[in-house]
Amino acid sequence: MKKINSLVTFLVLLTTLFSFAQQKPQTQKVKVTGKVIEKSTNQPLEYASVYAQNTKNPSLVSGGMTDAKGEFTFDVPAGVYYIKIEFLGFKTVEFKDKAINSDTNLGVIAVTEDSKQLDEVVIIAEKSTVEIKLDKKVYNVGKDMTVKGGTASDVLDNVPSVSVDVDGNVSLRGNENVKILIDGKPSGMIGVNVAQALKQLPADSVDKVEVITNPSSRYESEGGGGIVNIILKKGKNQGINGSVTGTVGHPQNYGLTANFNFRAENFNFFTNLGYNNSISPGNFLRNSEYLDPNPGSPTFIDEMRENDRERKGKNNNFGLEWYLSKSLTWTNTIGFSKNEGGNPENVTYYNYDENHELINIRNRYNDQTNESNNINYSTNFTKNFAKEGHKLTADFSVSGNHDNDFSKIEETLDDNSGSVITGTKNNQKQNRTMVQTDYVLPIGKGQFEAGYRGDFSNMLTDYAVLENIDPNTNTGTINTDLTNKLDYKEKINAIYSQYGGKIGKFSYLAGLRFEDSNIDINLLTTNEFNNKKYNNLFPSAFLTYELGEKSSISVNYSKRINRPRGRLINPFSNYSSNIAYFKGNPDIDPSMTNAFDLGYMKQWDKLTLSTSAYLNHTENSFQFIQRESGDFVDGIPVIETTPINLATEYRAGFEFTLNYTPFKWWKLNGNFNFFRNETQGDYTYTDYQNQVVVQNFDNVAYTWFTRISSKITLPYAIDWQTNATYNAPQTNAQGTSLGVISANLAFSKDVLKDKGTFTLNVNDLFNSRKRIFDSNLNSVIAHTEMQGRERQINLSFTYRFNKKKTDKDKLPKTAGESEDFIGG
Structure with missing residues (x-):
């Protein structure tokens, strides 16, 4: 950690020295004023954009926006400037090589409508x-x-x-x-x-x-x-501006979000605030047939589950971008969030004999409560050198997360024999630190990049199952078989370098990344300690050829890794059902993927087409297997789902995305993805009867999904949007997922001279968004339907102040954004 602090301190000092070394004495600033009107009506034009750039020093940029009187004012150092005045739907007015040596009034500037631009408005x-x-x-x-x-x-x-x-x-x-x-x-x-x-x-x-x-x-x-x-959202418009959105919905959904920003000459302050209070009903159905039940045990079980996910949450983010000089920027952001709620589940089991005659009814009520607190802070220094594109950035972020869950589970039979109360406790704490620096150097028509990134995280999970709970104190006896404390530590250090450029119609980018991983997976309850240390090289290459002014083709390759974390490695059981649960696997290894992509893009006046054919080859791919755990509940075998590394996976597919505007009042967006997924591997385990079971997971599955979005402007300037999605069936070695279609619907109307907007939307219009799965194991055949959230109807109102609906914020580059040559 001392090395990290030293590195950050060095980078800060370095960028500051660069800044002071390059600073020149500031020339006296002068004031530029003027007024913009609409020529046909002589009315002042509010929100017109005024842009001024020094012709000898392009990094000196200033400007502003007109107020309600159409007037503008801003300060610039004395010099020669290129000035332009813009407003949507009007012709741009330009002043080239305008000498500004003293306070200057540009006078009344009349702008005229641009018929061509209005057609594209x-x-x-x-x-x-x-x-x-x-x-x-x-x-x-x-x-x-x-x-x-x-x-x-x-x-x-x-x-x-x-x-x-x-x-x-x-x-x-x-x-x-x-x-x-x-x-x-x-x-x-x-x-x-x-x-x-x-x-x-x-x-x-x-x-x-x-x-x-x-x-x-x-x-x-x-x-x-x-x-x-x-x-x-991080607004960067001049002055004070922002928006507030309030929402009411059914089922219960109350929300209020706001974003503000204040932009001055030397800094920009921005914030996002949010509050939500919601209840989201969901449901679950599983019909199971046991092929070889124990004597006296049910042959058929119908499991019905209803839940109401309750949440009250606050999210607050604040940021300050400070322009220390014309070439050095310092940005700080801090975020807080607090969420609390619950997810009460009412589960009913209908147990039948081999003739489908009802034996009994068992009820299980799970009263789950949750509290989550998060805090994160990040800081960024960006140093721009004299040459355009030449820059150095340094980033540091730290975050903390506390998440506490408690469930009290009460089980009863319909014979009035009393109830049994159990419970689960799941407390999770995580801390993460990230350090990153990137250097970009233009060389001729190309660009060189290099950098370092360090990710350091620690997650402690304390999970326990409590039996014979006292309903008054929520205390009980710990079930040691289902209780565990997991301490997960991850340290990843990476360096990279890449170079890209353009030769004629060819654009290229090639790079190499090295990552060193050091991971500790410690099961503190059972005193099992496991360290996984490895390092890998990750090459990437991109090549693009411009077929024409508006069409291009590309070939891409990269190597990727997927490290197992969280629930994938934690061997605690999800206890929402006592006859079927999920269990993590602490011995699972990361999977490695080689990704190939062939892309084509073509633009017409009203249509943009993007297509891609892709192939992913993954070693040690994660698969979720189901097996008999060896435990029984009233003679019923408990089914366990767990992840494993299952040899090799090939995923090949084709997708295309269309943006089509047949008329200026109608927009269509469509996406289609077809893929073939092949897994190769055998899974061998010893069951509860001490018999070796070999399952062959060789499987080839074909599936596809498509999504289309339509937005139409109706009379009276009412916008109507519809989104529809279809996920086709998909098979795997243990069953089949059925096809599901769903749709969303929304209407919107601007009011108060476009400063306000009413929106009515329906999420999951047909109440059909579910996961439907048929599974076939040696001992049980099951049909499962799961719906995480039922149909939701929301009414929202957004009010914008000092900011029109058409204003577009300019966002700074984030730490993860690339300066790649591919794709603009």
Whole structure:
């Protein structure tokens, strides 16, 4: 840790010295004023943008926006400037080589409508909901009405190539080995449970989402399926501006989010605040047939579960970007979140004999409560040198997460024989530190990059099952067979270098990343200590050829790793069902993926097409197997689900994304993904009867999913958006997932001269978003349906002050954003 502190101190001093060394005496500043009006009406034009750039020193940039009177004012050092005045739908006015040596009034500037630009106003004002680039897709959340009042999990479930299942697990192109980032780096919220953290982050705090299917060496190598980067809102418009959104919904959903920023000459302050109070009903169904039951045990069991996920949460983020000089910027952000709630589950088992005659009814009520606290801090220094593109950045972040769960489980039979009360305790604590520095040097028509990144995290999980609980004190006897304390420590150090450039119509980028991993997995309860230490090289290569002005083809390769964490390695049991549970595997190893991608992009006037054929070859891939645990409940065998490394996996597919605007009042976005998944491997284990069981997991599965989004402007300027998704059936060695179709619907209307917006949306219109699975084991055949959240209806109102709906914030580069040549 001392080395890390020394490194950060050295980088700060280094960038500061560079700054002072290059600073020149400041020339006297002068004031520039003027007024902008609409020529046809002579009315003042509010929110017009005024931009001024020094012609001899392009790094000197200033400007502002007009006020309600159409007037503007800003200060610049004396010199010669290029000045332009812009407003959406109007022709740009330019002043070239304008000498500004003393206070200058540019006078009244009349702007005229641009008929050509007005025809394109819808596209310019809103930008594409999906921006397609060769190396990534950028999804602009602010344009999606269907996620208003929802969570980040809802946002990701509408992103092309991305899917979120009923448990909140994120997959990219059908691959769940995905790295989730917030603002380009792991967040404190993402420590223990990614799915749960995404449900705690309000959708209205998210500005856009980057989907990177094949990252370069600059990015960390984690995530065999790629990277999903969630970028939060950080306004940078001049002056004080922002927006507030309030939401009410059914089932219960009350939310309030706000984002503000204050931009001055030497600093920019921004903040996001959010509160949510919601109840999300869910349900579960499993019909099981036991093929060889014990005498007197049920042959058929129907399990019905209903739950109400309750959550009250606060999320607060504050940031300050300080312009220490014209070439040195220092940014600090701090975030707090506190969430509490519960997930009461009512589970009923209907037990039948071989003739399907009812034997008895067993009820299990799980009263689960949760409290989560998160804090994170990050700081960034960016030093820009005299040559354009030449820069040095240094990042440091630290985060902490505390998550405490307690469940009191009461079981009763319909024979009034009394009840048995058990419970579970799951307390998790995580701390994470990240240090990163990146150096970028333009060389001719190319660019060289190099950097270091250190990730250091520690997670302590204390899980216990309590029996014979006293309902008054919630204390009981610890079941040592199902109790464990896990101490997980991870230290990853990485260095990378890459070079990219352009020769004629060819663009190229090649890089190499080295990562050293040192991981401790310590089971403190059983005194089992395991250290895994390894290092790997991760090459990447990208090649693009411009077929024409608006079309290109690319070939990409990268090597990735997926390290098991959290529930995958923790051997505690999920005790929500006493006849089926999930158990982690502390001996599981990381999987390695070689990813190949062939892409093509073509743009027409109203249509953009992006296609990709891809192949992922993974060694030691994670698979979830089901087996008899050897335990019985009233003669019923308990089924255990656990992850294992299952030899080799081949995943090959084809996808395309379309952005089509047939008319200026109608936009269509579509995404289709077809893939073939092949696993090769055998799993051998010794069952509870001491018999060796060999399961062959060789399997080839074909499946596909598609998503389409339509946005239409109706009469009276009402926007109507519809999203529909279909996930086709998929088979594996132990069963089949059935196909599921779902849809979201939303209407939106601007009011108060576009400063306010009402939005009504329906999430899961047909109440059909479920996971439906048929499994076939040697001892049991089961049909399962799971719905994490039932249909949700929300009404939201957004009010913007000093900021129109069409204003676009300029966002700073985050630590995870790349300067790659591929994809612009």
